[in-house]
Amino acid sequence: MTSAAAIGAPSLGARARALANSWPPVVSVVCVMALFELLSRADVIPRSAFPPLTATFETLGELLGETSFWTAVWDTLKGWGIGLGIAAGAAIPLGVLIGTSHLLYRSLRVPIEFLRPIPSVALIPLAILVYGTGIHSKVFLVVFASFWQLLINTLYGVRDVDPVTIDTARAFGLGPVARLGRITLPSAVPYIATGLRIASTTALILAVTAELVIGSPGLGREIELARQGGANEIVYALIIVLGILGWVLNAGFSRLERRALHWHPSQWSKGVPA
Amino acid sequence: MRLRLLALSLEVAVPAALVAGWWLWTTTHDSFFFPALPDILRSFADTWVFERIGSDVGPSLKRLSIGFCAAAVVAVTVGVLLGQSLFARRAANPIIEFFRAIPPVALLPFGILVIGIGDTMKIAIIATVCLWPILLNTVDAVASLDPTLEATTRVYGVRGFERLRRVVLPAAAPQIAAGLRTSLSLSLIMMVVSEMVASTNGIGYFILQSQRTFAIPEMWSGILLLGFLGYVLNLVFVLLEQRFLRWHRGARATSRAA
Numbered sequence: 111m112t113s114a115a116a117i118g119a120p121s122l123g124a125r126a127r128a129l130a131n132s133w134p135p136v137v138s139v140v141c142v143m144a145l146f147e148l149l150s151r152a153d154v155i156p157r158s159a160f161p162p163l164t165a166t167f168e169t170l171g172e173l174l175g176e177t178s179f180w181t182a183v184w185d186t187l188k189g190w191g192i193g194l195g196i197a198a199g200a201a202i203p204l205g206v207l208i209g210t211s212h213l214l215y216r217s218l219r220v221p222i223e224f225l226r227p228i229p230s231v232a233l234i235p236l237a238i239l240v241y242g243t244g245i246h247s248k249v250f251l252v253v254f255a256s257f258w259q260l261l262i263n264t265l266y267g268v269r270d271v272d273p274v275t276i277d278t279a280r281a282f283g284l285g286p287v288a289r290l291g292r293i294t295l296p297s298a299v300p301y302i303a304t305g306l307r308i309a310s311t312t313a314l315i316l317a318v319t320a321e322l323v324i325g326s327p328g329l330g331r332e333i334e335l336a337r338q339g340g341a342n343e344i345v346y347a348l349i350i351v352l353g354i355l356g357w358v359l360n361a362g363f364s365r366l367e368r369r370a371l372h373w374h375p376s377q378w379s380k381g382v383p384a
Numbered sequence: 385m386r387l388r389l390l391a392l393s394l395e396v397a398v399p400a401a402l403v404a405g406w407w408l409w410t411t412t413h414d415s416f417f418f419p420a421l422p423d424i425l426r427s428f429a430d431t432w433v434f435e436r437i438g439s440d441v442g443p444s445l446k447r448l449s450i451g452f453c454a455a456a457v458v459a460v461t462v463g464v465l466l467g468q469s470l471f472a473r474r475a476a477n478p479i480i481e482f483f484r485a486i487p488p489v490a491l492l493p494f495g496i497l498v499i500g501i502g503d504t505m506k507i508a509i510i511a512t513v514c515l516w517p518i519l520l521n522t523v524d525a526v527a528s529l530d531p532t533l534e535a536t537t538r539v540y541g542v543r544g545f546e547r548l549r550r551v552v553l554p555a556a557a558p559q560i561a562a563g564l565r566t567s568l569s570l571s572l573i574m575m576v577v578s579e580m581v582a583s584t585n586g587i588g589y590f591i592l593q594s595q596r597t598f599a600i601p602e603m604w605s606g607i608l609l610l611g612f613l614g615y616v617l618n619l620v621f622v623l624l625e626q627r628f629l630r631w632h633r634g635a636r637a638t639s640r641a642a
Contacts, residue, residue, distance in 0.1 A: 134471055134474040134475040135474055135475055135476075135477055135478045137475070138475035138476060138478075138479065139478050139479060142479060159497055159498045160498070212387075212391065213390065213391060213394060216391040216392075216394055216395045217394040217395060217397075217398035218398065219395065220395060220398075220399045221398070221399050221402055223615070224399075224611065224615060225611070227569070227611060227614030227615045227617075227618050228607070228610065228611035228614055229569070229572050229573045229576055229610055229614055230573075231573050231576045231577050231580070231588070232576055232588075232591060232606070232607045232610040232611070233607065234580060234591075234592070235591050235592050235594070235595030235603050236417070236595075236603070236604075236607065238595060239417050239595060239600075240417055314487050315487040315488060315489060315573075318487040318489050318490055319487075319489040319577055322489055322490075322492065322493070322577075322581065323577065323580050323581055329490075330489065330490070333490060333493050334493060336493075337493040337496060337497060342497060345493050345494065345497060346494070348490070349486060349490050349491070349493075349494060352486055352487055352490045353482050353483070353485050353486040353490075354485075355485075356485035356486060356487055357481065357482065357485035360485055
């Protein structure tokens, strides 16, 4: 016996199961936090280095009310966003160009393999020299790091196109531009989306690194200042903020990646409706 | 055939042309921040060829390798344990996800606060940062063991340590290797950054110090060294992976051809 309501809404059993599945993570987080709090208050772990969680959360609450905090958040996000945008705007078209031309790929393969492993942090002193300690050096570092990841991922995506599909398109009389637009690019989009997700994490890491080491305005600089000033609770509060920020950005790009991939055959088995 | 020859010659000619271009451009244009390539190479030979290997490269590499290996051992062990228990995975998931999302660099002030400046702190930070990619990949690999493989193992009564050694670890190896590779580049980054922020020796310290004292060719030689180091580490890792996962690539190639 079917009813219209039963088809749409999850059954009572399914909802109960979902609830039963959700308690382990909640309980474990609560337990870990409680344990940390106890250890800190009992001074088993030195309270100077590990302030109790409640004190940290209190400081976090205070921070949320200060404009300087939100300015720092905005500064970090600004460097992150501008850097990622420039990197994407350069790397994705370049990746498509190099990927579609076999000769270009072979010419540039060795330089790319050599430039790619250079840790972008090695360029921090160069950035300081050329751009100073403002947002420009931060953006420079973010662009350098994200560029390579996006380029590599786009390259792989473009080169991984099923050759049978391309040949079929050619047999049906599609010109090179049409083949690019209808087959290569859609096929490469999942790789580009994955590359964007990884690059966004790298961009945040580099942005915070630049702020911490160079002193560009942002959350990284605030953490370092707080540490030098001995305000340990602010240090911990800001680390938590950065964790949340990193998690939010990652979740956002993951969702974008899933949407870009929803038509891809590899995703059908994961229970996503075709 | 002609195309293949052209591609091969381009592969050699273009990098050579780029280096030559760099040489020409920097020797003709007098820029303080971008010294002539011959000067950089000369200072590279003066500084790094055997003079500073003991004082800077050695300590850097020591921190890198201890941190990375410690992370690998802990992560694979914990990962295998977590991967086998759905309950443990669900319970630990939010904690792992949160710590993974923290930009590694933000842990440096925490490290300086708790452990102070010194080798222990750097090794601890490198290990902490490298832990997460390996852990996540291990958990994922162990948890998604091929069901047919799992069923066959159970039917044949293979249990415990034998099962781990002969079935679970080899099946998880490719994904663990991918995690190890990510961690390797992360460890290099953290080594450099920790040396820039809190150190009195090391490659990162040398580069920053050169910049502060405006010894620009030396700074560039340090950057070159780091690029070279990154390339070599990656190469060594790929070679090791190809050696140990030979059977996997063979199996994949067969299934792809089928």
